[in-house]
Amino acid sequence: MDHVAAILLAAGKGTRMKSGLVKVLHPAAGQPLIDYPVAAARTVGAKPVVLVAGHQAEAVQGHYRGAEDIRCVLQKEQLGTGHAVACAREALAGFDGTVLILCGDTPLLRAETLERLIGFHQAQGATVTVLTAALDDPYGYGRIVRDGSGAVLRIVEQKDADPEEQEIREINSGIYCMDAAFLFGNIDSVGSDNAQKEFYLTDLVAVAVQKGLTCLALESDDPEEIMGVNDRSQLAEAARILRRRFNRELMLSGVTIIDPDQTYIDRGVVIGPDTVIHPNCHIGGKTIIGSGCTIDNGVTISGCRIADGCHIKSGSVLEDSELHEAVAVGPMAHLRPGTVLHAHVKIGNFVETKKIVMGEGSKASHLTYLGDAEIGRDVNIGCGTITCNYDGVNKHRTVIGDRAFIGSDVQLVAPVTVGRNSLVAAGTTVTNDVPPDSLAISRVPQVNKDGWRLKKK
Known part of the structure; x- marks a missing residue:
């Protein structure tokens, strides 16, 4: 496996949590949400891990103070995922390899899934690979639009999808592997011509397709893994799933x-x-x-x-x-x-x-x-x-x-x-x-x- 670095997006406030504490520091099964994707990135050998912080940045950065493999950068304005990744460019200056892009509110993501994603991405020589899942109810998620060969043509956000695209069940997890040179060479070309007026990282897929580069998707074996936590109900559900996993591991150990x-x-x-x-x-x-x-x-x-x-x-x-x-x-x-x-x-x-x-x-x-x-x-x-x-x-x-x-x-x-x-x-x-x-x-x-x-x- 080639050298891997990770960018972890953790700048959002988490308005739906209705809390004075930034979302990624809310605990689930004894640890802050952000600890789980960080641990998964470390397990697959990602180094460094760049945290993009925004709301309560000092608290998020302070949580990892002293960790040599963690670099923290500030996204002063939350202008979308594309803008967040651009904020990490200087922290990865000179890096040549695969950049793993993760979300700070996905505690159920397994290291084994990331390892499979990275291996698939590198073995296929892809420029962009997105982790996907098939959901019975995909409402709210970006849809994966593929061509006849199975390659990814584009990712369409819920609010920008037409009725036909909204029928697609395969959704974007927000987790990617990207070639570092392509990512940082093209991130400035991402625009904000969409319903949210934000800079979507997903637009890089269209950029890669236009350049004739390979864009692929790997479907997760367990859709549960890509679940993001946006409110207290989802926090409780994620904690329940995590405890179920831990308890099973303990029982199997005797x-x-x-x-x-x-x-x-x-x-x-x-x-x-x-x-x-x-x-x-x-x-x-x-x-x-x-x-x-x-x-x-x-x-x-x-x-x-x-x-x-x-x-x-x-x-x-x-x-x-x-x-x-x-x-x-x-x-x-x-x-x-x-x-x-x-x-x-x-x-x-x-x-x-x-x-x-x-x-x-x-x-x-x-x-x-x-x-x-x-x-x-x-x-x-x-x-x-x-x-x-x-x-x-x-x-x-x-x-x-x-x-x-x-x-x-x-x-x-x-x-x-x-x-x-x-x-x-x-x-x-x-x-x-x-x-x-x-x-x-x-x-x-x-x-x-x-x-x-x-x-x-």
Whole structure:
């Protein structure tokens, strides 16, 4: 395959999205729309990839800041696809090869399809090749007009098509391969004599035909791939299709997904074989889940690393946390960012953690808050325990040594240390360090007043 560069058109605002966010940055299955065609272009070896940005250009360019293979150019006025491609000419100065032209709102496009398109284009020695699809309802799309041999004569936009042309079912996807010399040598000849008064890239087909050059079309095997996202309904549909693809890949790799249509797993999530995912789970943020895990229904996981053999019970929420082997969490637990749970830790129902490290075999079984804490091995945290880690200005740490036993309804007022093998009695408020092997108890003396209730009557 000859050298390939890509131009990705991402300048439009996306008015039908009715949003303050430019269309190509709207997320679908965990990633902005634009990430999908960029990834496909990278997979087929396109370098560089030139992003043509317009509306919210700084945000679009900033999304790829630091990417060496991405070049960003600005289309100050959105005057059509031909004008957008012309804006990329300087960024590809001196490039000699095939230019792949993509749209920033086509997240369903597969790299395999692009590879087939490029291979066909180069093998046939074509000047222009357009990716097409046959639709039962082609309304709104440009139609492909071919001659008797199957070569492309022209592409007619919906608003410019006559009744006969509107009956054509083969439509233009907006995805092309073009010879670089032809593209940039003729892009200035594109006019705006059409209903929209815009510079259509499709007019280059007519230019090539007039010059006697080869213009071809390759029909996609799956019309779904060329679907563009223009509104929130189409965004939801694209996300549904993407999730269906991801879930299928996971299941083929050995993951059990009880109900794929009711399981929401984002692109980039890695899950090991023999893990079981129950319905209504949301898993994203480049989470990695090991083998042999069970994720019960209604769990939300984002940005976590979960080792083999873990059990995440119903209704739990895990954010930016790390779980070692055979950890049990939930039901209805909340692991906030910075939580690290070592092997065989148990976090029970209605337990919340934040910025803690919990040693192997330790457990907090119910109704507890643990924040900004370092907890050793084989520690028992009783029901209703809280680390009072915030004084209104600063966060302070609590340290609990190995094999300590923290009774129910204990308040640990940080900064404080509980030594190894110590016992803190139920109902104690700990404000001073507890030495190792000690008992800490702090309670208001109980007073019983005999007959008090009878007197009140």
